[in-house]
Amino acid sequence: MTPEAVFQVLQTLADLPFREGYVRSIIYVSLYVSGTAVVLSTLFSIPVAIVMGFTDFPGKQLVKSIINTGMGFPSVVVGLLVLFLVSNQGPLGSLELIFTTEAMIISQFVLATPPITAISLAAITGVSENVRDAARALGGTRLDVALVVIKEARYGIATAILAGFGRAISEVGSVLIVGGNITSASGISKTRTLTTAIQLEARQGQYDTAMILGAVLLALVLTVNAVVVRFGDERSMNR
């Protein structure tokens, strides 16, 4: 995106028929929910991928199949499952999580974990045997070998995290069900994300404002990707 294009988008945004702070608050909720979910997914997925990449155990293929199936799981079904979990009648009902950002984080965690695990695992297993052998030959412990492999696989892992983030921030089915698409009366988002806001505009037949919010979402994902890629490059230069 050129600076002029960014400026034009911002100018269009200023003219939008939204109340003050509305767009900013839904961007914030989107980033907060998807960001938290992806951080939690990453903390869970990377160790799983490492264990699976370095050990053999009975049923490993089955676990792999489950993870790969999870990548294609419809978000609306995940939303329904989480709804049963956090609804007043469900096992977590007493925590009163329904229609909160916490419930949305749970469902996006479920959605983002399979792609992050699967792609990290592919990256780890894709590291050449020569690298592992060299690390072992230099007298590395199992931990050293693992660290070397992760370092080699870091671009793949970064891609995995971005894929998980992409899945989380672009899904609409589950956050709509468990979040409820709520704003305050003054138009500040409580559980409304960019995607559910787009859905709301489309439901009202306001396709032009829906498209503009879609452009905001696209710009947001582009920015996050650019930041992650830049971050990765700098780290590799400082190595």
Next chain:
Amino acid sequence: MSKQRSQSTADSAAGASGKTSRRAFLGTVAAAGVAGFAGCSGLSASGQSDAEQAGVAGETLTLTTTTSTYDTGLLDEIHTDFEEMYGVTVDAVAQGTGAALESARNGDSDVVMVHARGLEDEFMRNGYGINRRDLMFNDFVIVGPEDDPAGIQGMDSATGALTTIAEAESAFVSRGDNSGTHTKELNLWEAAGAEPGGDWYQETGTGMGEALNIANQQGAYTLSDRGTFISQRSEIDLTILVQGPIEGGPEILSNPYGILAVNPGVHENANYDLAMAYIGWITSPGAQDAISNYQMNGEQLFFPEAVSEDPNFQQYVPEGWSSGSESE
């Protein structure tokens, strides 16, 4: 400079106090008296004061409702008043009548505002909802393309218009989403004695705005609540062909909205106090005025009916209910 200013303020204050010293004295006595009285009452009520201070302030009310009340902007417009009055937050979840009642049935909301009397009655009879009030109404209209291929323009009978559409097999878009509008549409087909089906009848499973857009693009007929149609009229080419009762059309197209509290006997966690505060507020003359003053494109969208000299007792119970029939 700031010193000068404070000096002059002090001077003028001294002058003022000189002139009004008698009044100030009286004021001081009165203030002392009030303080003393307040102190006494504070002592006598000290056992309860903690609970009283807590009240409902800071709590959150979850309202599940239909898309038509939310999408027209009515709720955001009037809720600020309630939130300020009680110091609470209202989380309005726009789901459509069927889903709104289902959320309440699961204990996930405190109060429900919907527009399908049959479903509300079932909800009450099953014990989930209590203290139902008639809230407001508008009406449904049958809209379609201006060239009106089936020729229903100006018909007095909604069922007659639907029968005509079915016979002509003109395209008709149905919400198909268990919403209040969809429920009304199915009731109309039943009353017309027609069984909708075939290629001309399309269930979209979408909200009213989207359904209107689909009907617009396909030159089809559809049933819409007047509020959503008005809010979208400028963007589509559809026109009202059969009016509802507000514009002199048949009574069968009336669209009454009810409000119910979730029964705290079924769902302990339901915020019953706040739900009743909300129902009390929204059926009060002030909030009812706010509803009737709410306009879009210069037209009134909702007509309040909670305040009446002659309340309709049927608003509190399922339709047709009588103590005799229930006790048998």
